[in-house]
Amino acid sequence: MRHRFRLITAAVLLCCAGASQAVFTNGGFEQNNLTGWTLGGGSNPGLSGSAPFTGASVQITPGAPGPASVVGAMTDPRAPGIVLPRVGNFTGKINDEATGALLTTLSQTDTITAADVDPADGLPHVRFAFAPVLDDPAHAPQEQPYFYVVVRNVADNSVLFEQFAYSGQPGVTFQQGTGSWKYLPFQNVDAVLPASAVGQQISLTVIGADCSLSGHAGYVYVDGFGSGQVGNGGGVAVTQRPVPGLDRYGMTLLALLLASAGMLAWRRSA
Ligand SMILES: [Ca+2]
Known part of the structure; x- marks a missing residue:
């Protein structure tokens, strides 16, 4: 009962406070730099194990962070269907078109x-586009x-959202x-978190990797990291999936994600 009262109180406060988003500094890269973000990486020795791969398959040979930049208005010369920026005036670009088995991590x-x-x-x-x-x-x-791409609950390192794909992965609808x-x-x-996530820390990491050879x-x-709608700009909206039951301690489970179609469909058809 007390819990319910708290929820109602929170809802009322929210209502009065309006819906500005708080999470992530420079989440849309509109400062035209990577302020607020931590760059890391090294080189890619190849994924461990065999498909299907997950975040647990990622291996990084420590070294200098791989490349990362912020781009403005342009059409990607290798991907004509990608018109930039995705939202606002700038979009983050993690790793680049140069080779060398480099791997870049961007996290916050x-x-x-x-x-x-x-x-x-x-x-x-937690919303964003990639x-x-x-x-x-x-x-x-x-x-x-x-x-x-992975979003984790810092308290227990549980995964709230993740998506992985290697180039040409069967079942992933890559375009030529x-x-x-x-x-x-x-x-x-659109990762929906449990109400108990308020007050808790989350970590977000994006990886772009060259081939290991x-x-x-x-x-x-990547663009539009925050809690508000990513906004228009050509992205394809993904179905929201509310999280079931709430664990008092938080984001242990729930949260979900991307399109039911996303990773699940990939796995199904892989
Ligand atoms: Ca932006």
Whole structure:
């Protein structure tokens, strides 16, 4: 009962406070730099194990962070279907078209607050858009360029959302770019967190990796990190999926994600 009262109180406060988003500094890269974000990486020794791969398959040989930049208005020359920026004036580009088995990680840890609760459903959200552009040399799957995006609950390291794909992965609807390049159009992610996530820390990491044999590149565009709707700009909206039951301690489970169609469909058809 007390819990319910708290929820109602929170809802009322929210209502009065309006729905500004709080999570993530420079989440839309509108400062035209990577302020607020932590760059890391090194080189890609290849994925461990065999497909289907997950975040647990990612291996990084420590070294200098791979490349990352902020781009403005342009059409990607390797992926003609990707028109930038995705939203606002700037979009983040993680890794680039140069080769060398480099791997870039972009990450940020932040606390979910009441300002991240969407009045439409009373639950906190983490939203963003991404579009990978990966060369496809048809190496063995574990050697291919790949991208990975994960949102974790810092308290217990549980995964709230993740998506992984290597270039040319069966079941993933890659589009053909120029030459041997493949890409996915921008997809909007809407991860719905449990109400108990308010006050808790989450960490977000994006990885763009070249092929492990060093001759082929891969990168991923990201934009619109925050709790509000990503906004227009050509992305494809993804179905929202509210999270079931609420665990008092928080984001242990729930949250979901991307399109039911997203990763699940990929796995199904893989
Ligand atoms: Ca932006």
